[in-house]
Amino acid sequence: MRKLLLALLPLLLLAANFKFYLKDGNWHLVREYKVEGDRVRFYSVERSEWEEVPVELADLKRTEAEVKEHSEARKEQAKLIDEEEKAERAAAREISNVPQDPGVYYVDGKDIKALKLAEAKVNSKNRKRSILKIITPIPVITDKSTLEIDGESSAFAVKSNTPEFYFRLFTPERFTIVKLSANKGNRVVEKIDVIPVSKEIMETREEVEVFRRQVGDQLYKIWPMQPLPPGEYAVIEYTEGKVNAQIFDFSVK
Numbered sequence: 001m002r003k004l005l006l007a008l009l010p011l012l013l014l015a016a017n018f019k020f021y022l023k024d025g026n027w028h029l030v031r032e033y034k035v036e037g038d039r040v041r042f043y044s045v046e047r048s049e050w051e052e053v054p055v056e057l058a059d060l061k062r063t064e065a066e067v068k069e070h071s072e073a074r075k076e077q078a079k080l081i082d083e084e085e086k087a088e089r090a091a092a093r094e095i096s097n098v099p100q101d102p103g104v105y106y107v108d109g110k111d112i113k114a115l116k117l118a119e120a121k122v123n124s125k126n127r128k129r130s131i132l133k134i135i136t137p138i139p140v141i142t143d144k145s146t147l148e149i150d151g152e153s154s155a156f157a158v159k160s161n162t163p164e165f166y167f168r169l170f171t172p173e174r175f176t177i178v179k180l181s182a183n184k185g186n187r188v189v190e191k192i193d194v195i196p197v198s199k200e201i202m203e204t205r206e207e208v209e210v211f212r213r214q215v216g217d218q219l220y221k222i223w224p225m226q227p228l229p230p231g232e233y234a235v236i237e238y239t240e241g242k243v244n245a246q247i248f249d250f251s252v253k
Contacts, residue, residue, distance in 0.1 A: 016031070016070075016074065017029055017030065017031055017045050017070075018030065018063075018066045018067055018070045019063070019066050020033050020040075020042050020058070020063050020066075021058070021059040021062040021063045021066065022053065022057055022058060022059055023056075023057055023058070023059045024057070028042060028044055028045075028046070028051075029044070029045045029046055030042040030043055030044060030045060031043045031045055033063070035055060035060070036052075037055075038054060038055050038056075039052045039053070039054060039055060040052060040053055040054075040055050040058045040060070091215070094107070094112070095166075095215050095216060095219070097112045098112055098166045098168065098216075098219065099112075099114065099168070100168070101168065102168045102169060102170040102218075103115065103117065103167075103168060103248070104165050104166070104167050104235045104248035105165060105166040105167075105168070106156070106158060106163060106164075106165055106250070107163070107164040107165065107166065108158075108159065112166070115156055115165075115235070115248035115249070115250060116155075116156065116248070116249075117246060117247070117248060118149040118150075118234070118247040118248065118249050119149065119150065120147055120148070120149055120189065120245060120247050121147070121148050121149070121150075121186075122145050122146070122147060122148075122192070122243070123145060123146045123147075123148050123183070123186070124144075124145050144192075144193065145191075145192040146183065146188045146189075146190070146191055146192060147188070147189045147190045147191075147192060147203075147243060147245065148183060148186040148187060148188050148189060149180075149186065149187050149189060149234075149247060149249060150185075150186055150187075151185070151186065151187065152182060152185055152186075152187065152232075153187075153232060153251055154187075154232060154234075154249040154250050154251040156249065156250045156251065157250065157251040157252075157253050158250050158251070158252055161227040161228045161229070161230075161252055162223060162224060162227050162228070163223065163224070163228070163250070163252070164221060164222075164223040165221070165222050165223065165235055166215070166219060166220070166221055166222075167219070167220050167221075167222055167235060167237070168216075168218060168219045169218040169219075169220070169237055170237060170246055171237075172218065173237045173238060173239055174237070174238055174239070174240065175212075175220070175222070175235065175236060175237040175238070176207050176208065176210055176222075176235075176236060177207070177208040177210050177222065177224060177233055177234070177235050177236075178190070178205045178206055178207050178208065178233065178234055178236055179206040179207075179208060179228075179231060179232070179233055180206075180231070180232040180233060180234055180249065181206070181232075182232075187232050187249070189205065189234060189236065189245060189247055190203045190204060190205035190245070191203070191204040191205075192204075192243060200241065201241045201242070201243060202241075203238075203240065203241065203243065205236075208224050208225075208228065208233070209224065209225040209226065210222050210223060210224055210225060211223050211224075211225060222235065228252045229252070230252050230253055231251070231252055232249065232250075232251055233249070233250055233251070233252060234247050234248055234249040234250065235247075235248045235250075236248070
């Protein structure tokens with residue numbers, strides 16, 4: 001917003017000056033002019049002084065049209081600046097309401113509501129019986145696993161299919177919105193594969209295309225580019241290949 005305001009200010013200053021036309025087709029860039037008897041006096045922007053010409057040489061009709069056009073342009077530009085300043089003040093007020101603690105905060109009208117950090121677990125699939133293991137700094141990952149959270153649906157339901165969130169990051173990591181899938185009473189955040197030889201961990205998640213805008217120190221606003229279909233979702237912060245996502249789940253009803 002500030003960049004737009006700075007870009008508009010020179011245009012406002014330029015619009016305050018206008019062309020004073022002569023009947024021979026020439027013109028002077030002036031700040032103002034006035035008709036005094038058989039002479040027209042004008043203030044030359046180029047020479048920073050008052051000058052005058054015979055009134056019969058001045059194209060007053062064309063000059064008046066120029067003045068009117070510039071006046072309307074100044075009003076429109078002033079309106080844009082006013083609207084941007086109001087939007088900037090409103091955004092600043094909203095940001096001031098975001099708690100200082102790291103986490104995800106849903107914008108619910110004028111209210112800011114915190115999402116609960118979900119407990120993530122790894123579901124190992126290479127055994128006859130799946131075993132859920134709580135994530136540790138060095139999680140136990142088998143060849144085929146999933147990162148899951150408990151329950152079929154989130155207790156936090158948003159009111160819009162284009163929800164907006166503030167995310168105050170825990171650390172400078174990647175973050176996005178993902179769509180969750182169902183798996184036997186749980187919700188899958190991502191699929192995890194281990195490459196046999198290198199043991200490199202590959203994580204596959206259904207990411208939602210989002211807009212991100214930094215509004216403070218490690219504070220971002222994030223929202224989907226397109227309306228979200230009904231379903232289960234989560235805002236996550238993660239390090240690729242580490243299976244250490246911070247997960248904040250929500251539902252779109």
